[in-house]
Amino acid sequence: MAGLATSFGSGAMTNSFAELAHSKCLFVIGSNTTVAHPMVGMRLIEGRRNGGRLIVADPRRTALAKLADIHLRLRPGTDVPLINGLMHIICEHGWQNSNFISTRTENFEELHDSLRQWTPKYVADVTGVPQDMLLRAAELYARSEASAIVYCLGITQHRCGVNNVRSLANLAMLCGQVGRAYTGVNPLRGQNNVQGACDMGGLPNYYPGYQKVEDCAARAKFEAAWGCTLPARNGLTTIEMMHALHDGHIKAMIIMGENPVVSDPDAGHAAEALSRAEFLLCLDIFPTPTTELAHMVLPGASFAESEGTFTNSERRVQRVRQAIPPLAGRTNSQIIAALSRRLGHVMPNDEPCDIFDEMCALTPIMAGMSHARLDTQSLCWPCPHQEHPGTPILHQTGFTRGRGLFAAIPHVPPAELPDEEYPFLLSTGMRHAHYLTGTMTRRCGILERELPELTADIAPADARRLNIREGARMRLTSRRGSIVSRMHITDSVPEGVIFAPLHFAEAMVNLLTCPALDPVSKTPEYKISAIRLEKV
Amino acid sequence: MDIRHTATTCPYCGCGCGLTLETSQGRILRTSPTPHSPVNEGRLCIKGWNVHDFVQHADRLRKPLLRTGSQWQNLDWDNALDIAAARLAHIRDTYGPDSIGVLTSARCTNEENYLLQKFTRCALRTNNIDHCARL
Ligand code: SF4
Numbered sequence: 210m211a212g213l214a215t216s217f218g219s220g221a222m223t224n225s226f227a228e229l230a231h232s233k234c235l236f237v238i239g240s241n242t243t244v245a246h247p248m249v250g251m252r253l254i255e256g257r258r259n260g261g262r263l264i265v266a267d268p269r270r271t272a273l274a275k276l277a278d279i280h281l282r283l284r285p286g287t288d289v290p291l292i293n294g295l296m297h298i299i300c301e302h303g304w305q306n307s308n309f310i311s312t313r314t315e316n317f318e319e320l321h322d323s324l325r326q327w328t329p330k331y332v333a334d335v336t337g338v339p340q341d342m343l344l345r346a347a348e349l350y351a352r353s354e355a356s357a358i359v360y361c362l363g364i365t366q367h368r369c370g371v372n373n374v375r376s377l378a379n380l381a382m383l384c385g386q387v388g389r390a391y392t393g394v395n396p397l398r399g400q401n402n403v404q405g406a407c408d409m410g411g412l413p414n415y416y417p418g419y420q421k422v423e424d425c426a427a428r429a430k431f432e433a434a435w436g437c438t439l440p441a442r443n444g445l446t447t448i449e450m451m452h453a454l455h456d457g458h459i460k461a462m463i464i465m466g467e468n469p470v471v472s473d474p475d476a477g478h479a480a481e482a483l484s485r486a487e488f489l490l491c492l493d494i495f496p497t498p499t500t501e502l503a504h505m506v507l508p509g510a511s512f513a514e515s516e517g518t519f520t521n522s523e524r525r526v527q528r529v530r531q532a533i534p535p536l537a538g539r540t541n542s543q544i545i546a547a548l549s550r551r552l553g554h555v556m557p558n559d560e561p562c563d564i565f566d567e568m569c570a571l572t573p574i575m576a577g578m579s580h581a582r583l584d585t586q587s588l589c590w591p592c593p594h595q596e597h598p599g600t601p602i603l604h605q606t607g608f609t610r611g612r613g614l615f616a617a618i619p620h621v622p623p624a625e626l627p628d629e630e631y632p633f634l635l636s637t638g639m640r641h642a643h644y645l646t647g648t649m650t651r652r653c654g655i656l657e658r659e660l661p662e663l664t665a666d667i668a669p670a671d672a673r674r675l676n677i678r679e680g681a682r683m684r685l686t687s688r689r690g691s692i693v694s695r696m697h698i699t700d701s702v703p704e705g706v707i708f709a710p711l712h713f714a715e716a717m718v719n720l721l722t723c724p725a726l727d728p729v730s731k732t733p734e735y736k737i738s739a740i741r742l743e744k745v
Numbered sequence: 746m747d748i749r750h751t752a753t754t755c756p757y758c759g760c761g762c763g764l765t766l767e768t769s770q771g772r773i774l775r776t777s778p779t780p781h782s783p784v785n786e787g788r789l790c791i792k793g794w795n796v797h798d799f800v801q802h803a804d805r806l807r808k809p810l811l812r813t814g815s816q817w818q819n820l821d822w823d824n825a826l827d828i829a830a831a832r833l834a835h836i837r838d839t840y841g842p843d844s845i846g847v848l849t850s851a852r853c854t855n856e857e858n859y860l861l862q863k864f865t866r867c868a869l870r871t872n873n874i875d876h877c878a879r880l
Contacts, residue, residue: 247790248760398759400851406876409858411849437867444872450846459846461836466850467877488832508806512756517854519754521761532751532766537807545860551830554868564856
C-alpha cells in the first residue's frame with residue numbers, strides 16, 4: 210500500500226476487475242491469480258480470449274504463465290531490475306507517453322537518469338530473462354492502446370516491496386497506462402477485507418478514510434465526533450508490536466480474528482513475543498495456535514452471523530448479511546461496544562447500519578454510502594455524495610496527490626540468498642483448495658480431501674540430483690527453524706527453488722521464513738529465504 | 746420446512762464474490778453464487794462453494810474461556826467482559842496506554858474494524874492498532 214500511495218496518493222487498485230477482460234495488454238507480475246484470486250484469474254483468461262495479449266512475470270510456471278504470450282521467468286527478487294530494464298528499452302525507442310509525463314507527473318528526470326545503467330544486456334544478466342523477450346514485453350506494454358498491470362503478494366512480500374510497487378507505478382506513468390479505462394496499476398488483496406480494514410483506519414497512522422493521525426485538523430474532527438481526547442503520536446505496526454512485546458514495552462494485546470503465530474514471517478518469534486504478554490485477549494471463531502497462548506478467548510461471530518459490509522480489492526463495498534444468529538450469542542460489534550463501555554468510553558452505536566452511517570459521516574471517500582443504498586447496488590469508493598455512482602477508475606483527471614510522482618528505484622537484493630550451507634531458495638504462497646493459515650478451509654471436508662498435508666514443489670533436476678522421489682518426505686531447514694514436508698516434483702519451479710504453501714499449522718512454513726522488513730511498509734520478506742533439504 | 750436465502754459476500758479472498766446461503770432453522774444447508782453479483786456473475790471457486798462447512802464446524806468456540814493455570818474455564822459473557830476490561834484497565838493505568846496493542850482483522854467487516862479502531866483510540870487511548878494485511 211505504501212508504495213502506490215506515495216506515487217499516486219492512493220494505495221488502492223486503480224481500475225476494476227471487469228475492465229481486465231477488455232485490456233489490450235495484461236501485465237501480471239507476482240500474482241498466481243488463478244489460485245489466489247480465481248475470479249480475477251477468470252477475467253484475465255477472458256481478456257486473453259478477447260484478443261488481449263498476456264505477459265506474465267513469475268519465476269514459477271503457473272497456470273497463467275502457461276497461457277501467456279510472453280512468460281518472463283525472472284530470478285526471484287529481481288523485479289526492480291526487470292521493470293527498470295523495460296523502462297530503459299521504452300525510453301531508448303521513444304515509446305514513452307511524453308504528453309502524459311509533462312501534464313500529469315513530476316520528477317521524471319530523476320527516473321530517466323537512473324535508467325541509464327539498466328541496459329538490456331545487464332538486465333538479462335541480473336534477471337535471467339533473455340534480451341529479445343525484454344524487448345517484446347516492453348513494446349507490447351508501452352504501445353498497446355490500453356495496458357493494465359496486475360500484481361499481488363509476489364511483489365509486496367519482499368524486503369524491497371515498496372520499491373517493487375513504485376517501479377510498477379513508474380512504468381504505468383511512463384507509458385500513460387493509468388487513469389483510463391482498461392489500464393492501471395492493480396494490487397490484488399490477499400484477504401477479503403484488507404481494503405476495508407485499511408479504509409476503516411485499522412492502521413497505526415490513519416483514521417478512517419486515510420485521514421492522518423498526525424494531522425491536527427483531522428484529529429480535532431475525530432475528537433469532536435467521538436467526544437474524547439485522542440493520542441497524537443502514530444502507533445506501532447504489527448511487527449513493531451511483536452518486538453515491543455518481546456522487549457516488555459507492550460504488556461497486553463488484543464487480537465481479533467488474526468493468527469500471527471502462524472502468519473507472522475518469523476513465526477517462532479511471534480509465539481515467544483505473545484507468550485510474554487501479561488494479558489493476551491483473543492477474539493476468534495476457532496481455537497488457533499494464537500488463541501492457545503491467550504489468557505482469555507472470546508468466541509467471535511463468523512461472517513454468516515454478522516450484518517455489515519466488506520470492501521473487495523477493487524474498492525467495491527458490498528453487503529454482508531446475517532444468515533444465522535451468532536453461535537456464541539453475541540455479534541462482534543456487541544462485544545467491542547460492551548468492552549468499551551466497561552473501559553469508560555460509551556459508544557452510541559452498536560448496530561451495524563448505524564455504525565456504518567457514523568463512519569460515512571466522518572469519511573469523505575464514503576460519504577455517499579449507506580446500507581440502504583448498498584442493498585440495491587454495490588459501490589466503489591470514492592463515493593462522496595448520495596447521488597454519486599461510485600468510482601471504478603481512479604486518477605482520471607489528476608492523481609489523488611495531484612501529479613504522479615516518479616522516483617529512481619534502486620535494486621535491493623533479497624536479504625538472504627542461498628549459499629553453501631542453505632543452497633535452496635524457499636518461496637511461499639497458496640494452493641487452490643486452501644486459504645492462508647487454513648483455520649477456515651482446513652475445516653471444510655472437501656477442501657481438506659483435496660489437499661490434506663504440506664507438499665513442497667521441487668524441480669526435476671534438483672530431485673534427480675538429491676535422489677528424491679515423488680511424495681518423499683524431506684526435512685526443510687532454514688536459519689530459523691525446521692519442518693517436514695512431502696515433495697512434489699514439477700517443472701513449475703525453476704532449479705534451485707522450493708515452493709511451499711503456508712496453510713498448515715502442523716508444518717508451519719513461516720517457521721522458516723526470513724523476518725527482514727521493508728523499511729517503509731514494514732512488510733516482511735515472505736517470498737525469499739534460504740533453506741537446505743535433508744532426508745528424514 | 747422453512748427455507749431462507751441470504752445474499753452475502755464470500756469471506757475468503759479479495760475478489761469478494763456474492764454468495765447466497767440457504768438456511769433452515771438456524772443451519773446453513775447450502776452455498777450458491779448470487780446470480781447478479783458483478784464480481785462473479787454466477788460463478789464461485791471451490792472455496793466459496795464449501796464455505797458453510799467451516800461456519801458450522803464442531804470446533805467453533807461457543808463460550809468465553811479463561812485460562813486458570815493449565816486449564817480453561819468457561820465463563821458467561823458478562824463475567825468474561827468484566828474480567829477482560831478490568832485487566833486492560835489495570836495495564837492501561839499502570840503502564841500507560843501505549844503498553845497495549847491491538848490487531849484488527851482483514852477478515853472482519855468494515856463496521857467491526859471501525860468499531861475496534863475507535864475502541865483502541867478512545868477507550869484504550871493508543872494508536873497501537875494494525876492488521877495483518879502487511880503480512
Ligand atoms: S468464491 Fe473463491 S474467488 Fe470468490 S471470493 Fe470466495 S475465495 Fe475468492
